[in-house]
Amino acid sequence: MDPLARLTEELTRPPFNAWLGLRAVTVEPDRVQVALPFRPELAGGTDPYLFHGGILASLADVAGYAVSAIATGGRTPTIGLHIEYLRPASPVDLIATATVRRLGRSLLRVDVEIHADNSLVAIARGNFTNTGGAQ
Amino acid sequence: MDPLARLTEELTRPPFNAWLGLRAVTVEPDRVQVALPFRPELAGGTDPYLFHGGILASLADVAGYAVSAIATGGRTPTIGLHIEYLRPASPVDLIATATVRRLGRSLLRVDVEIHADNSLVAIARGNFTNTGGAQ
Amino acid sequence: MDPLARLTEELTRPPFNAWLGLRAVTVEPDRVQVALPFRPELAGGTDPYLFHGGILASLADVAGYAVSAIATGGRTPTIGLHIEYLRPASPVDLIATATVRRLGRSLLRVDVEIHADNSLVAIARGNFTNTGGAQ
């Protein structure tokens, strides 16, 4: 499957991913970008409207999983995720950029940065299982 | 506001929390339990159905925020969250138990454990801002 | 090798461990306790004397590695470590308690708590590689 088709499948097939309304932006062998438009159900605060922290963590998880799956060609269950919130996330399109930092025999280390317009709102780091043995 | 009413408000007022369908289980001054019933939109995998990792991260964030807010009496924006996935989360009621480990002048450290039936499926640790100065 | 001998070997054979001056306290199949007496070279602050944060991270790493090695019977290189500092660590004997939370096929999740006298000064969580396949 070509990488963009694979990314699109990852973003739309799992039910919660489909509900989020994710969109593939760019795909490279070790880097993907994913967009998530705002809508009110994704909010934590409402005065003003801001994205919920759990939505940002979900976006980081999905983007990290997707780049891992594309880099290895297999399934890559999340081992753990560490996210830090740097600024409130305004109700615009979020862009998550996930980059493989290390593809090891048994796990991948992936960094994810999330921007709202030009503001860096969260940085995350995840470990994903390499079930296929690609290295 | 009494603690159970405060917890219920935290679980239902933010739009994404309301969508999740969270339910207050127990409230103590430094410990809360929150339940999240399964439904297909919360799934990552579908064969078999399993909770999405982002849903578990969201549940940990909400439970950690809630116990922090109850312990301090104020707003407690999430600084960062670290979650580790120990086992697949079967499509049953999840129970998140959030416990304050340290209430400091400027931030709280909170541990969250998530069970699916009697199986420990995830452990999380979060930092939350103490905006009210309770210590 | 009996578990206490194995723990003692882990605490004394690696050169930096030997320099630290670690001492085995208790050993169970999935839990060990390690003591570290203060001496001035282990200090960060000097007015008053306090243990250096890097020493606490090192102690957490060593205790987590040791319980993993004992639980699996093999080598268990550290994948990652997350430590949070809760209180200043006074110049007394530190006691680190490392507990296996999950022994999986490819990695172990370990929690470590560090006390200075009766004060909980740091909590850590580490992932260690299961090279032996014990599960």
Added chain:
Amino acid sequence: MDPLARLTEELTRPPFNAWLGLRAVTVEPDRVQVALPFRPELAGGTDPYLFHGGILASLADVAGYAVSAIATGGRTPTIGLHIEYLRPASPVDLIATATVRRLGRSLLRVDVEIHADNSLVAIARGNFTNTGGAQ
């Protein structure tokens, strides 16, 4: 105090830092580089000799503290540190590069990368307290 003098002081005044044998390499307002030459007491493994994971965590903590102290002009106690080990760290000079990702009113988020020659051996992320209110 000029930034290089301040960095040198941070690397040599705390007793454990002095024992490590750290050396200032570069200083910018939000980025510092620190070198740590190998010697056998800093080893974990001995066949072959490799740096101990606790030494890398200590180096990340010191470099993150130093860039925070320089950026704020005050003391910046470590709140928490998350380190991931990507490759074995060969017995050469380590170079830690610490960069401020966000200077907030109450805390700083700092990324640290550690290289051994041209190999990226560890990535770390720390939170440090902003005691001076610089923002």
